[in-house]
Amino acid sequence: QVRLVESGGGIVATGDSLTLSCAASGRTFSGYRMAWFRQPPGKEREFVAAIKWIEGTTYYGDFVKDRFTVSRNKDNMNVYLQMNSLKPEDTAVYYCAAGPISTRYFDDTEMYGYWGQGTQVTVSS
8 A cells, every 4th residue: 555654854943954755655656746735733734845756847836935845766765855944934744645647736635645644844933
């Protein structure tokens, strides 16, 4: 079965960098899009970034503004989210997700059928 396991979260200071990892297993992800979402405290889950597993095409949420970079390593089956210039408003639980590429928009949570358990990122001011 498909498993997505996030790691790399923690407590950092404003302006710091952090890299999240998502270890994917259980199937081949050819034809899939891998994504990162986040859920700030008391708010709805929001799209952060996504990448097509084979082509490597990337997509980003509007708020990212070149601070974050999504990547994947097909050899070790990991997806990464490099986050720079972190701000207190980036505090959230970050989730890895996977889903077959479809007509749904890449930022639509309904596109992703597989989710990890999440990793907490806290940015102190």
